[in-house]
Amino acid sequence: MTAAAPDIDDVEQIVTEVFGSFLGGDDESLPMRGPDTEGDSPVTATVSITGGWDGHVVFGCSTTASRSAAAVLLMMGADELAEADVADAVGELANMIGGNIKSLLPGPSALTLPMVSVGGGAMHMPSSTEAVRLDLLWQGEPVRVSVWASNSDTQEGSTS
């Protein structure tokens, strides 16, 4: 079995659809390709895919972007948000993006509930290789979506 990975353009299309549907539909509010950035995002939400393809989808962004997204999704002022609101919003973005990426990959497979990290710290994905990294700018703030393939899948793919 060849270990497929989604194309970066497919990932960008999914992210654009999610942002366009729920975070403001006009062209100026859509995320645009940004410069490759070093380091980890301070806010991340991760969903894992297991089954026909094994790996992880990580949505990461700045603290400002996470609060802006939560404010739009909940139609609240950024200063009214609780940390749980921000975690819920970022987790739901990862869930939508990950669920749509899962649909592009070999199945059947299952999607986990999102795991959200607020506050940074280095991100480690043991036994996985980053297959796609999409760096974007949304409202001038960095947003990153990355797809990590488990090494067992990668090894199968390279030998068959």
Added chain:
Amino acid sequence: MKILVADDSRVMRQIVVRTLRQAGFDGHDIVEATDGADGLSKVSDESPDLVLSDWNMPELNGLEFLRSLRAAGNNVPFGFVTSEGSPDMREKAEQAGALFLIAKPFTAETFAEALEPVLG
């Protein structure tokens, strides 16, 4: 009519309720459930006319929620609103008795098309 919205994300429950209004389905009573188990309890207590449920939830996922309802003889109209719209999941949803599966992200037009036959 009464609509039960089951999703473990408060953000998504709000978006679903907002989209119902944008799709022209104003004036219905909305009941919210935080997962499938809560949804099962609230279907029993509230007797909704329609259930809109996420798939991927803790406690009892959406498919288990639907199967539990049908196993108990409850045939309330049931539709999924989920981030996963693969052919495999659509087939499972239909086999379990779901009327439709709306994939996230969605639009008010998608809601109107799927819900019109149920809500009129």
